[in-house]
Amino acid sequence: MNLHKSSIPARKRKLGRESALGTRDPSAEQKRLVLVSDSVEASREPEKVGRDCGKCQCIEPENEATRDPEPAKEPDSDKLETEKWLAPFLDRATDILERRAEVFPPTKERTALVRKLLPSWKIDDILGFAREEVLAWFQSLEQSHRTARVSPEAARKLYSAGIALLVQKMPQLESLAADIARVLGFPATSIQCSLFCNRRGAKTLTHFDSVDTLAIQVTGSKTWHLAPNTHVQLPTDTWAHPQVSTHELRLYAHRQFPPEMPTENVESHRLEPGAMLYVPRGYWHETESSEESVSLHIHILPSTWADVVLKTLHSRLLRDEAWRATAYRLWGLERAGDWDTANALEALREIVGTLTPEDVHRPAQWTPAPNDRVAPRARGSVGVVASNEEYQSVRLTSEEFALEHATTVEMSPSFVQATLLLADGADPLSANELAERVPSLSRDEALDLVRLLCKVGYARKASASVGV
Numbered sequence: 001m002n003l004h005k006s007s008i009p010a011r012k013r014k015l016g017r018e019s020a021l022g023t024r025d026p027s028a029e030q031k032r033l034v035l036v037s038d039s040v041e042a043s044r045e046p047e048k049v050g051r052d053c054g055k056c057q058c059i060e061p062e063n064e065a066t067r068d069p070e071p072a073k074e075p076d077s078d079k080l081e082t083e084k085w086l087a088p089f090l091d092r093a094t095d096i097l098e099r100r101a102e103v104f105p106p107t108k109e110r111t112a113l114v115r116k117l118l119p120s121w122k123i124d125d126i127l128g129f130a131r132e133e134v135l136a137w138f139q140s141l142e143q144s145h146r147t148a149r150v151s152p153e154a155a156r157k158l159y160s161a162g163i164a165l166l167v168q169k170m171p172q173l174e175s176l177a178a179d180i181a182r183v184l185g186f187p188a189t190s191i192q193c194s195l196f197c198n199r200r201g202a203k204t205l206t207h208f209d210s211v212d213t214l215a216i217q218v219t220g221s222k223t224w225h226l227a228p229n230t231h232v233q234l235p236t237d238t239w240a241h242p243q244v245s246t247h248e249l250r251l252y253a254h255r256q257f258p259p260e261m262p263t264e265n266v267e268s269h270r271l272e273p274g275a276m277l278y279v280p281r282g283y284w285h286e287t288e289s290s291e292e293s294v295s296l297h298i299h300i301l302p303s304t305w306a307d308v309v310l311k312t313l314h315s316r317l318l319r320d321e322a323w324r325a326t327a328y329r330l331w332g333l334e335r336a337g338d339w340d341t342a343n344a345l346e347a348l349r350e351i352v353g354t355l356t357p358e359d360v361h362r363p364a365q366w367t368p369a370p371n372d373r374v375a376p377r378a379r380g381s382v383g384v385v386a387s388n389e390e391y392q393s394v395r396l397t398s399e400e401f402a403l404e405h406a407t408t409v410e411m412s413p414s415f416v417q418a419t420l421l422l423a424d425g426a427d428p429l430s431a432n433e434l435a436e437r438v439p440s441l442s443r444d445e446a447l448d449l450v451r452l453l454c455k456v457g458y459a460r461k462a463s464a465s466v467g468v
Helices: 082-096 108-115 123-129 152-160 171-184 305-317 341-352 413-424 431-437 443-455
Strands: 033-042 102-104 134-139 145-150 164-167 191-198 203-208 212-219 222-227 267-271 276-279 284-288 293-300 373-376 380-387 392-400 403-411 459-461
Touching: 033 443, 082 102, 082 108, 082 171, 082 276, 108 212, 123 152, 123 164, 123 191, 134 152, 134 203, 145 152, 145 203, 152 164, 171 191, 171 293, 212 222, 222 276, 267 276, 305 341, 373 413, 373 443, 380 413, 392 413, 403 413, 413 431, 413 443, 431 443, 443 459
Parallel strands: none
Antiparallel strands: 033 403, 102 276, 134 145, 134 164, 164 191, 191 293, 203 284, 212 276, 212 293, 222 267, 222 284, 373 459, 380 392, 392 403
8 A cells, every 4th residue: 555645635535326225217216315313422432531640639630541431410410509509709700711720719608508518527427428439639659649549448437547538429419520521511421520538637749730720628628828830831641759750741741840849929828718719730738737638629621722732633634544453553553655754744744734723622603605616524423324215314413522412313215325426435525415416316405415414513614725
């Protein structure tokens, strides 16, 4: 297989009238184009696997083994009353997210509303609510943060010995995370909630995290020391002394990190029950508890533009067989006519040039005219999932980052043929051009199809300046 430049972009594929549909007489066809279902839900495909920082772990890293495959239950919003106690943060979110820390003074109403999350906030009861093992949080002999997954029974003993606990897998926390995502308008997968349970004298040493954190003090008190990070902005990995920074951090953070809290621009906040503190991703912080305390931590997991654009490009490359081939050459297996990296990268530049903003994020609603050309979005997929003698059920999917817009449409053969023609072609097509290539469709019918494909987010307007 000689992967020269012209072979990398999507290939044109001509579909005859009988391709995928047999030799049915089109004149006898009963036309059908019916939208059966349309939904938006969390994507089942992981966008980005969480990282285990090893030493400083403010959230449990996700991977295919630990991710809960079951969708979170719909939260009882009336019971949680999330919007009420979260309101001050919601009002300030646009101004402070990823920019600066901010403390929100305690209120009796917020304290009461947050405490409604659980019927009891005693440590024994909290561990009884835990659905799975919890994390024991402690310092190693080298004075670095360590965690260990332990059973609730073992956690009780460790807590009595002074070990802090991090509780995550709890139905109430999962419902709260889903409701916070709803309130913020974020994907459910971008919010995680956890409870930090600290004994008197517990401390966390200076570190920074790769997530935004909103901490709400529930019982007891905790003191936070914060400082802006002048060594790295918006880190995508965590760090705590004395660990060696990861390869990913060293891609853009080259200076040595300080072993202690910086002395400039440090602010300290003692959180009493009902107080909230927002800590931006990357901010230096350390904590200390002068009494037994429980705090609720809301973590906002970042979906960086690098992740979003790379996922879009990945989806686009998979449309071509050459990019789906296994990279055996990396392990010394050379074959004649195999991968040519130089030519492939040259073709990659060409492919990147075909992407539009509408491939990256969902386009605004647009009603195409008969001569307006459209193209499948880079993250749009189509497939026949069921069929009978009269029509086929076609599944149209457009993925946003961490969201999946899935639509099922019942189509008679001519509509299926036109849809696949658009999906497999290298060039954008208008409704009038589709009608010409699929003569069994009238121009009005082709226009109905094109408008439906755009409405559900599968297709986008073709750029006048670039191809697809």
